Amino acid sequence: LRQGVPEVIYCEGKTSEQILEISRRLLHKGNNNILLTRLDQTSYDKLLQLEVEIDYNPLGRTAILKPEFNPMKYGKILIVSGGTSDIPVAEEASETLKALGCNCKKIYDVGVAGIHRLFAVKDELDSADIIIAIAGMEGALPSVVGGLVEVPVIAVPTSVGYGANLNGMTPLLAMLNSCASGIGVVNIDNGFGAAFLASSMIRRMNKFIEKREVL
Amino acid sequence: LRQGVPEVIYCEGKTSEQILEISRRLLHKGNNNILLTRLDQTSYDKLLQLEVEIDYNPLGRTAILKPEFNPMKYGKILIVSGGTSDIPVAEEASETLKALGCNCKKIYDVGVAGIHRLFAVKDELDSADIIIAIAGMEGALPSVVGGLVEVPVIAVPTSVGYGANLNGMTPLLAMLNSCASGIGVVNIDNGFGAAFLASSMIRRMNKFIEKREVL
Amino acid sequence: LRQGVPEVIYCEGKTSEQILEISRRLLHKGNNNILLTRLDQTSYDKLLQLEVEIDYNPLGRTAILKPEFNPMKYGKILIVSGGTSDIPVAEEASETLKALGCNCKKIYDVGVAGIHRLFAVKDELDSADIIIAIAGMEGALPSVVGGLVEVPVIAVPTSVGYGANLNGMTPLLAMLNSCASGIGVVNIDNGFGAAFLASSMIRRMNKFIEKREVL
Amino acid sequence: LRQGVPEVIYCEGKTSEQILEISRRLLHKGNNNILLTRLDQTSYDKLLQLEVEIDYNPLGRTAILKPEFNPMKYGKILIVSGGTSDIPVAEEASETLKALGCNCKKIYDVGVAGIHRLFAVKDELDSADIIIAIAGMEGALPSVVGGLVEVPVIAVPTSVGYGANLNGMTPLLAMLNSCASGIGVVNIDNGFGAAFLASSMIRRMNKFIEKREVL
Amino acid sequence: LRQGVPEVIYCEGKTSEQILEISRRLLHKGNNNILLTRLDQTSYDKLLQLEVEIDYNPLGRTAILKPEFNPMKYGKILIVSGGTSDIPVAEEASETLKALGCNCKKIYDVGVAGIHRLFAVKDELDSADIIIAIAGMEGALPSVVGGLVEVPVIAVPTSVGYGANLNGMTPLLAMLNSCASGIGVVNIDNGFGAAFLASSMIRRMNKFIEKREVL
Amino acid sequence: LRQGVPEVIYCEGKTSEQILEISRRLLHKGNNNILLTRLDQTSYDKLLQLEVEIDYNPLGRTAILKPEFNPMKYGKILIVSGGTSDIPVAEEASETLKALGCNCKKIYDVGVAGIHRLFAVKDELDSADIIIAIAGMEGALPSVVGGLVEVPVIAVPTSVGYGANLNGMTPLLAMLNSCASGIGVVNIDNGFGAAFLASSMIRRMNKFIEKREVL
Amino acid sequence: LRQGVPEVIYCEGKTSEQILEISRRLLHKGNNNILLTRLDQTSYDKLLQLEVEIDYNPLGRTAILKPEFNPMKYGKILIVSGGTSDIPVAEEASETLKALGCNCKKIYDVGVAGIHRLFAVKDELDSADIIIAIAGMEGALPSVVGGLVEVPVIAVPTSVGYGANLNGMTPLLAMLNSCASGIGVVNIDNGFGAAFLASSMIRRMNKFIEKREVL
Amino acid sequence: LRQGVPEVIYCEGKTSEQILEISRRLLHKGNNNILLTRLDQTSYDKLLQLEVEIDYNPLGRTAILKPEFNPMKYGKILIVSGGTSDIPVAEEASETLKALGCNCKKIYDVGVAGIHRLFAVKDELDSADIIIAIAGMEGALPSVVGGLVEVPVIAVPTSVGYGANLNGMTPLLAMLNSCASGIGVVNIDNGFGAAFLASSMIRRMNKFIEKREVL
Ligand SMILES: Nc1ncnc2c1ncn2[C@@H]1O[C@H](COP(=O)(O)O)[C@@H](O)[C@H]1O
Ligand SMILES: Nc1ncnc2c1ncn2[C@@H]1O[C@H](COP(=O)(O)O)[C@@H](O)[C@H]1O
Ligand SMILES: Nc1ncnc2c1ncn2[C@@H]1O[C@H](COP(=O)(O)O)[C@@H](O)[C@H]1O
Ligand SMILES: Nc1ncnc2c1ncn2[C@@H]1O[C@H](COP(=O)(O)O)[C@@H](O)[C@H]1O
Ligand SMILES: [Mg+2]
Ligand SMILES: [Mg+2]
Numbered sequence A, B, C, D, E, F, G, H: 001l002r003q004g005v006p007e008v009i010y011c012e013g014k015t016s017e018q019i020l021e022i023s024r025r026l027l028h029k030g031n032n033n034i035l036l037t038r039l040d041q042t043s044y045d046k047l048l049q050l051e052v053e054i055d056y057n058p059l060g061r062t063a064i065l066k067p068e069f070n071p072m073k074y075g076k077i078l079i080v081s082g083g084t085s086d087i088p089v090a091e092e093a094s095e096t097l098k099a100l101g102c103n104c105k106k107i108y109d110v111g112v113a114g115i116h117r118l119f120a121v122k123d124e125l126d127s128a129d130i131i132i133a134i135a136g137m138e139g140a141l142p143s144v145v146g147g148l149v150e151v152p153v154i155a156v157p158t159s160v161g162y163g164a165n166l167n168g169m170t171p172l173l174a175m176l177n178s179c180a181s182g183i184g185v186v187n188i189d190n191g192f193g194a195a196f197l198a199s200s201m202i203r204r205m206n207k208f209i210e211k212r213e214v215l
């Protein structure tokens, strides 16, 4: 267990039994605040046998066992996402942030098809310390956000789309080619990874400040 | 020669001699307003032997032999493009429009990295009958334009970019996946094709109106 | 709601419950003529609870809630398609046109394998204002149509085919490379997008003429 | 040396010296009718040192050393091609046929952009025993030919095109997906391979008939 | 109905009802020898209602309605295939040949992993007029066959394999790059197309000979 | 000009004349600290006409006009890179950081082929606030770094490699799939973008602390 | 039956009946030590009818009929793998080694995300004669292993991952580009192939030594 | 310097000056037997300044500085290659083997187009301890070799070919899908890597035997 960072179980491709067993082992070792991602309903139901508190998010397909939140003091993360179908990825990101001790604000449904909704929240965008921008289809949202504000942007392409979308490869490639400078990209649908990166930056900032406050 | 549409010579992969000879043959048949695209400087110089009027655009790599403009009465086409490097494609489009009897207005350098420049021209966008939107990199411009206005949009991806841009495949795929409804896409760097499509629509509209005016 | 354009719900990846709820919300806001695309039978059955008039097309997987057709005065759109398997995409296009106030004529089964059927309708092709050409396999139909007539062509590749068809990428790429000039291409299976683009052009033409008629 | 089939030297990636040396060696072994493909001007000039008769085709980039034509008695091969830029591939095919003892007829510039030119030669198409159809861009020509006639078709995609043409991959994929039944496809720009396949079929037919004639 | 060539129904993506109805229509028009490909068990069972003779091949997923074989007089087609899993494609080819009036000989399980089995049948290979070579995995079989004999080869890649096989794209690409000269390639799993091409060549040969026999 | 961020000229695909002219224009507007990237020797030589101080880095292909460094107070950025051929990308990153007011430490030649060199600098890695990890070939370096330390990692794939490296697509894809959590990836060879992202994070942190210091 | 090498049945895409029948045939011919790979539970259950000893590994999806182990005298093979999800591929490899008469040691869960676990077994790595390194995601494990030790490495990419993992193509490409020298790569998930290659090398070594021992 | 393994300089993308300097540094450290790969003529000429013995192979584009061969006692490596154009890769492999202390035998021009040449050397193939099989085009050679003999095979795809060869990706993919069991594949044109892997196995075998001989 790395200090400050909870254990994470990636459930995709694991049986309900395997997930239950790994969870039990980690709990026995004394862990709490254990994050499970890509957890389907059936596997969640199985976990109820553990008889511990579980914070379950069916939309984001996540759960936190024995949740215990000690949010960090500083830093504001904003999650913005394009369409309704991108919400599960956004929820995975926000739950991961919660487990990692970061507060975040979520603004959904601000994709480029209704771009005025994005301008309406320009102040929110400006005041964030990091923005996680999530979009499928053509993946233009991080570019537009990055063109509007100076805040660092982490871009998450989603597999939302069809045909020439190529299961998310199109928004992924688009985000990597953004003409807004300095956007960091993670894998398709990887809300967890974006949140982890954002939180690691915020944690660094908090450590930095705390060290100075002690002095 | 299809009525109303001038002859076009696509010069890529042809020698200066071949281009000269095809031009001569078309002129002998009585054509004027002959459009040459993808014409480099050397081939242009060779054409001077023809001793006819030539309207040459080195940026767009186009020439019109014996130009003769009879602009159509109705219809307003707008060309918008992203960065400086997209201008040659935009010039190919505007020269093609000229040869096909369409007037157009050009607004360059309104890519998403400086998105405020695009909003500044919203009125122009709204008043166009067709918009040709040209962009490389992540190809987000047509999506943003299409999200702002109701005008039909023809999108041209350019090969501007590097690495994961894949020589323009990335903006091409992005434009095909736009979440702004109803964007028609042409091949990478194909300013000619976008202009041809736009002009054919405008011509249709003019014919329609003219027929009714006669009545 | 953008003026003249009805609300559209893209049902792919949404549950029956979500579709029902979004529909209800839009109806409550006073919308009618609401278009639903990619709607399967189960979700359609669910919508019957709404107890409003529904114009359902199982082939095109579309429905229009509280249909209300005020077809535009001018403009003739023609939909041509290749084989039997392309018909669902063609139906999606024609239903979208209906919802957007455009009349269209449909000519099916004129793919290149039976090319004489296409020549038999040459007059129909010539008299259209816009042609939507839909094909899978090698996607040659828009090229052949574009080579026969001067009408603007919107090309829709379909995912019909197997093996090296790559789920529609092959006809998509082929259409983008058509040697018939000026063909605008939309995403694979995107009958909706083609219809939307065609209707936006026809709407522009109608506005133009109406403005002049008033004078 | 396989009986009836001349030696072939594929010159791409070989130095003028290597080509000269291989030619000399084959001539010393008593070969004549040696075919060289992908031969550039410089390497051809070098071959003049051999002081043998050379039948050189700069357009097709081929040469035949000590040509000696014994055309087969039966079988009619037709080569049709799309645009001007496809002619080099067509010439490689026709020179290969010549070296292999097959007569052929060539009809150029009948691509789908000017499809009426193709219909004008329908009788020619019908009377052929094998048609080699060569095209770049979207590669629709073999499909159209195959839809018009019952003759077996060998399709050759060319690398003519740009952008989403992907150096000929697009017409290659299109030809493999033709909805005209039973088209055999060879590699991009492989005029040699198409001619070789056609000639092997014609040779088979001639052997068959000759055997019966003897009886 | 093209003379000599039976009607063909490609059943993939059609419902049992659609297949039944198309079959009935063709039978009513007086057709016999109707070929159905990609026909699953359920759809076949449905066809029993037609109460006509049906020649069904579950392995090849084909059926021939009202079969009526008038095999052509001349020409010998050989089908060779690699592994057990390639047999369905080979059966599709042989059934198509039967419906098209061609006799063929089949030699299975001669893939390169057991290459001695191929040499054992060298005489058979040599005596064929056309060889259809079918293989998945790395698709080397047509190359090996083409290197052994002078007979024209039609290559069929199959989707047999996994991982970097890319659903048959790997053997397809390999066959197109064969260093054995003059191999014609058809789409992945397209046993029908290979058979159609082979039969059209054999038919040409038969017509040719018959014409001369009459004289 | 965005506050705190200098103007940047991306020189790829621009002529020496264009670069000179844009530089002159920016200088006239009163800018200093202007960063030029992808600047070749010839274009640099041309810039000497400007007669201003130029900080030129031929390895990184960058220049800073009228350099003026006001490094930020807090934050430590570390650049690590794989092999010798990755150094130009690393230099582009470090020069960009300099222009953006960030100090950085560079550790080169710590690729996985000599992995012990990486362990030798573990302390340096641990004490950084952000690590920019640059690698070509299989792109494993960011994964290894991310597995060793808890610091946020920005990964830059380079086009160093050949064959199945696919011009950098292989390390790009590898970095996006890292099993070390939370790595942000930028485009191939995009040292500029990685530096820009890192500096925007560090700037955020500095602003944050400064605001608190004032209180 | 090749001497020393048992018969292998690859069960993917075969029915339980086919697998049973092939097994029966091989047993009747007197084979023992028959290896079945990609065997699912249902097909395994069917095999119980054979009433022979079966060594079944559900994790590796393998079975050995009439197992009979005569392990070779010399040579030590080590299997290392990344994450839990790679274990089935590792088990396929170890079962194949067993059937081929090789002993092996397995070390699981030493992926780069927990790289310290790999260093902990450095002595084991050093003392192996061949290492089979198995990993999905970014596929960095073989590079890291190859950088640490001088032992020959056979790399197996797995299909573990999502999005830009492209079903294992990403680790496959990464392994082919390893900057650790001399890594041999097999197909995605091909534990069998890696084991076969390793065992053929070990067998060679044993033969070599045995021959000398006799003298 | 790893024991027994000489230093290697990969010269691609390095200037003559850089290569000279790295060579000098390594010589100063006391190295001999330094291998340079991908070395062009100009860079070689530059190295003459070093005034040490250089073993240069222009075909393989390799050089060995201060060559010093202590061939290992046991083990026989065979290099087989397809066509003339594959020879440079084969030479790179054989020079690498020489530098690494391995003797090898080379058999060129045994590609599948002239497959009888391969059978003629079956005894040679059988008696080898490892075979390095090198081929471009469709990459069938390793499969054929692997099907003929039981010796372990290392496969090297080359970039020889055009069009659908995709610069060597086609033979690379084919080799990874070989139905001959247990073939290890290296990167396109990577003669060095194949030789390194082969030599590491042979070295292992020698160490093993030597250890036992001492006892
Ligand atoms: N820039 C361009 N991109 C694509 N197609 C073009 C372009 N310029 C001209 N064309 C097409 O090329 C045809 C002429 O080709 P060609 O006969 O080879 O000169 C014209 O009729 C146009 O349809
Ligand atoms: N244009 C071509 N495209 C593909 N293969 C060719 C071509 N010309 C010749 N070949 C083949 O290349 C072989 C000769 O190759 P090489 O021995 O390298 O000269 C001939 O036997 C032909 O099979
Ligand atoms: N090496 C680089 N890679 C990617 N983008 C860059 C690079 N250098 C500069 N840029 C971006 O390119 C923009 C300038 O482009 P331009 O106006 O065409 O000179 C800058 O604002 C940066 O965002
Ligand atoms: N898991 C596997 N992956 C790849 N090839 C395999 C595998 N298992 C067995 N094989 C190969 O498949 C052959 C048997 O194929 P089959 O005759 O179709 O059962 C064996 O000789 C092996 O070469
Ligand atoms: Mg920004
Ligand atoms: Mg719009």
Ligand SMILES: [Mg+2]
Pocket: C145, C146, C147, C148, C149, C150, C151, C180, C181
């Ligand atoms: Mg047209």
Ligand SMILES: [Mg+2]
Pocket: D145, D146, D147, D148, D149, D150, D151, D180, D181
């Ligand atoms: Mg036909």
Ligand SMILES: [Mg+2]
Pocket: E145, E146, E147, E148, E149, E150, E151, E180, E181
């Ligand atoms: Mg042959």
Ligand SMILES: [Mg+2]
Pocket: F145, F146, F147, F148, F149, F150, F151, F180, F181
């Ligand atoms: Mg870490």
Ligand SMILES: [Mg+2]
Pocket: G145, G146, G147, G148, G149, G150, G151, G180, G181
């Ligand atoms: Mg090593």
Ligand SMILES: [Mg+2]
Pocket: H145, H146, H147, H148, H149, H150, H151, H180, H181
């Ligand atoms: Mg073998």
